[in-house]
Amino acid sequence: MKLLQATFFLSVAMMLFAAKSQAQVQVIANPGISAESVSKADLSKVYTGATTQIAGSHVVPTLLKQGTVHNDFLSNYIGQAPVSLLVIWRGLVLSGQATMPRTFDSEDDLIKYVAHTPGAIGYIGKSTPHEGVKILTVSLSRH
Secondary structure (H helix, E strand, C coil): HHHHHHHHHHCCCCCCCCCHHCCEEEHHHECCCCEEEEEEHHHHHHHHHCCCCCCCCCCEEEECCCCCHHHHHHHHCCCCCHHHHHHHHHHHHHCCCCCCCEEECCCCHHHHHHHHHHCCCEEEEEECCCCEEEEEEEECCCC
């Protein structure tokens, strides 16, 4: 009986780990952005304020304020914890090098903003409807 319980809990833990390790996030962009894909490295540079360009297009990053999608995006694509990213942006703002990215309480509000704002990019859950925006493929290699 104990072996059966241990096997069950181990199986559940492995499934949860596998589900967590797969990013359930997709990157969205205003349809006016020429890029169809972005490297993970370039996406990280945009979201840490190191660049405002993707494939020659000016981009404006947007963020969700919190939640699983927000945490997964930062962890899997940007490599930063939410607090770390906030510290980076506050430093850029205080030094006059950038303005804080716009943040949204909901994916729907973020999608509407990205759809109607030239250069805007963001991220949503893979199952979230995304009418009016385009999906950017994220690759591990640089473009």
